[in-house]
Amino acid sequence: MPQSRRDRPAKPALSRAGIVAVAVDLLHSEGLDRVTMRRLSAELDTGPASLYVYVRNTADLHAAVLDELLGTVDLAPDSTADWQDRLVQVLASYTRVLFQHPGLARTAMLTWPSGPHYLALLEQLLGLLAEGGVPTDRAAWAVDLLMQLATATAAEHSTREETKTGAEFEALRAAAQGADRRTHPHLTAAGAELFSGAGPDRLLWGLRVLINGVLATPRPE
Amino acid sequence: MPQSRRDRPAKPALSRAGIVAVAVDLLHSEGLDRVTMRRLSAELDTGPASLYVYVRNTADLHAAVLDELLGTVDLAPDSTADWQDRLVQVLASYTRVLFQHPGLARTAMLTWPSGPHYLALLEQLLGLLAEGGVPTDRAAWAVDLLMQLATATAAEHSTREETKTGAEFEALRAAAQGADRRTHPHLTAAGAELFSGAGPDRLLWGLRVLINGVLATPRPE
DNA sequence: GCACTCTAACGAACATGTTCGTAACGAACA
DNA sequence: TGTTCGTTACGAACATGTTCGTTAGAGTGC
Numbered sequence: 001m002p003q004s005r006r007d008r009p010a011k012p013a014l015s016r017a018g019i020v021a022v023a024v025d026l027l028h029s030e031g032l033d034r035v036t037m038r039r040l041s042a043e044l045d046t047g048p049a050s051l052y053v054y055v056r057n058t059a060d061l062h063a064a065v066l067d068e069l070l071g072t073v074d075l076a077p078d079s080t081a082d083w084q085d086r087l088v089q090v091l092a093s094y095t096r097v098l099f100q101h102p103g104l105a106r107t108a109m110l111t112w113p114s115g116p117h118y119l120a121l122l123e124q125l126l127g128l129l130a131e132g133g134v135p136t137d138r139a140a141w142a143v144d145l146l147m148q149l150a151t152a153t154a155a156e157h158s159t160r161e162e163t164k165t166g167a168e169f170e171a172l173r174a175a176a177q178g179a180d181r182r183t184h185p186h187l188t189a190a191g192a193e194l195f196s197g198a199g200p201d202r203l204l205w206g207l208r209v210l211i212n213g214v215l216a217t218p219r220p221e
Numbered sequence: 222m223p224q225s226r227r228d229r230p231a232k233p234a235l236s237r238a239g240i241v242a243v244a245v246d247l248l249h250s251e252g253l254d255r256v257t258m259r260r261l262s263a264e265l266d267t268g269p270a271s272l273y274v275y276v277r278n279t280a281d282l283h284a285a286v287l288d289e290l291l292g293t294v295d296l297a298p299d300s301t302a303d304w305q306d307r308l309v310q311v312l313a314s315y316t317r318v319l320f321q322h323p324g325l326a327r328t329a330m331l332t333w334p335s336g337p338h339y340l341a342l343l344e345q346l347l348g349l350l351a352e353g354g355v356p357t358d359r360a361a362w363a364v365d366l367l368m369q370l371a372t373a374t375a376a377e378h379s380t381r382e383e384t385k386t387g388a389e390f391e392a393l394r395a396a397a398q399g400a401d402r403r404t405h406p407h408l409t410a411a412g413a414e415l416f417s418g419a420g421p422d423r424l425l426w427g428l429r430v431l432i433n434g435v436l437a438t439p440r441p442e
Numbered sequence: 443g444c445a446c447t448c449t450a451a452c453g454a455a456c457a458t459g460t461t462c463g464t465a466a467c468g469a470a471c472a
Numbered sequence: 473t474g475t476t477c478g479t480t481a482c483g484a485a486c487a488t489g490t491t492c493g494t495t496a497g498a499g500t501g502c
Contacts, residue, residue, distance in 0.1 A: 140414035193361035213434025
C-alpha cells in the first residue's frame with residue numbers, strides 16, 4: 001500500500017503535452033473545479049512547483065485544455081448552405097463545445113487562446129468572411145467580435161449553471177424589475193425583455209446583428 | 222504600540238456600504254491586487270470571515286466597488302449631438318472609467334453588476350435607443366451587446382496592462398504570424414490586421430457595427 | 443574518465459478565498 | 473427582570489496559486 005507508486009511502469013518524464021493530456025482526463029472525470037495545480041501534480045506523482053516549467057499558470061493550463069476541446073468543433077458543416085449560415089453554424093458549434101464544460105468559457109474570456117485548434121477556427125472564420133466578400137481589414141476585426149460574442153454567451157450560461165441559477169443574475173433581475181418607474185422609465189418598460197430569450201436565440205440574433213453590421217460598416221480612415 | 226487600536230474613536234459597526242467604501246479607498250491607494258478579503262478585513266480591524274455576512278464573495282465585493290466607480294461615467298454628454306453619437310460617447314466614457322482601473326473590467330465580464338449606477342447606465346442606453354426608434358424588444362437585447370463589447374474591450378486592455386505586454390497575447394500574435402501559409406492562407410493574409418488598431422479605434426468601429434446591425438436586424442419569430 | 447554547467451524537479455513557505463462551529467450580543471418576550 | 477432566540481462577529485482550519493532556493497541529474501567539453 002505505501003509504495004503503490006512502484007506498481008506503475010515508470011514515472012514518465014514531464015512534458016507540456018503530457019500534463020495537458022492528464023488535465024483533460026481530469027476535466028472529464030472530475031470537472032474543471034478539480035483541474036488544479038495541486039490535484040494535477042498529485043495525479044502526475046510530483047509537486048505543484050514542477051508544473052510551472054511547462055505551464056505559465058493556471059489560466060495558461062486551462063487555456064491549453066480548452067484548445068484541446070476545440071478540436072471537436074465542427075469547422076465545415078453543411079457546405080451547401082449560404083456562407084452566413086455556415087458562419088453561424090461554426091460559431092454555434094463552438095459555443096456548444098463550451099456549453100458542455102461550464103467554466104472553461106470564462107477562462108476563454110480572460111486568456112487569449114493561441115493553440116492550433118483555435119487558430120484553425122480563426123482561419124475558417126476568416127475564410128467564410130472572405131467568401132462573403134468582406135474586405136480583409138474588416139474581416140480581421142470582425143472575427144474578434146464574433147468570437148467575443150460566442151464566448152461571452154457561453155460564459156454567461158456557464159456562470160448561471162455553476163452558481164445554481166446565478167445569484168448575481170437574479171440580483172440584477174430583481175433590481176431591474178424593482179426599479180422606480182419614475183426614475184427608470186425605459187428600464188421598467190424593457191422589463192422582462194431584458195432577460196427573455198434562451199441562450200441560443202439571443203446568440204443567433206446577435207450573430208446576425210454582427211454580420212449585418214460588419215457588411216454595412218467600413219473601417220475608419 | 223500594542224493596543225494602538227484603542228486610539229481609534231471606536232470600532233464602527235460593519236456594514237456593506239462601509240466595507241465597500243473602505244474597499245474603494247484601498248483600490249485607489251494600493252490597487253485592485255490589494256483589495257482582498259484579508260487585506261480589507263485588516264483595514265477594518267477584524268477577520269476575513271466577518272465580511273462574508275455583507276459580501277457574498279470576492280467577486281461580489283469587486284462588483285460593488287465597480288458600481289461605485291460607475292458613478293463617474295458621463296451619462297449625458299453633448300446633448301446637441303446625434304443619438305448614435307451620444308450612445309457612443311456614453312459607452313466610451315464607460316470604457317474610460319474601466320481603463321483607469323485595470324482588472325475591474327475583467328470582474329465586470331464575469332459578474333453581473335446590479336448596483337444603482339449600473340442600472341442608471343442601462344436606463345440611459347435604453348433611452349437613447351428608444352430615441353433612435355429602435356423597437357423595445359430589440360433594444361433590450363442590444364444593450365447587452367453594447368455593454369459586452371465595451372467591457373470586453375476594456376478587459377482586453379487591462380489584461381495587456383497587468384501582464385506587462387500580455388504574454389498570451391504575444392503568444393497568439395506569434396502563432397498567427399508563424400502559421401503555415403499553406404494550411405492557414407487567410408490567417409497569414411489577415412496577418413497584422415488582426416492586431417492592428419488601438420483600443421479606441423476598434424471600440425468605436427465595433428459600436429458602429431452593432432448600431433448598424435441592430436437597426437438592420439429584427440428579432441426572430 | 444572527469445569536472446563543469448545548465449536545467450528540470452522539488453521541498454518548503456507564504457498569501458489568498460472560503461467554510462464551519464462557536465461565542466458574544468441585542469431584541470423580543472414571559 | 474430573566475430567558476430565549478436570531479443574528480453578528482470571529483477564530484481556526486483547509487485547499488488553493490505561486491515563488492524562492494536548493495538539489496540532483498543529464499549532457500558537454502576536455
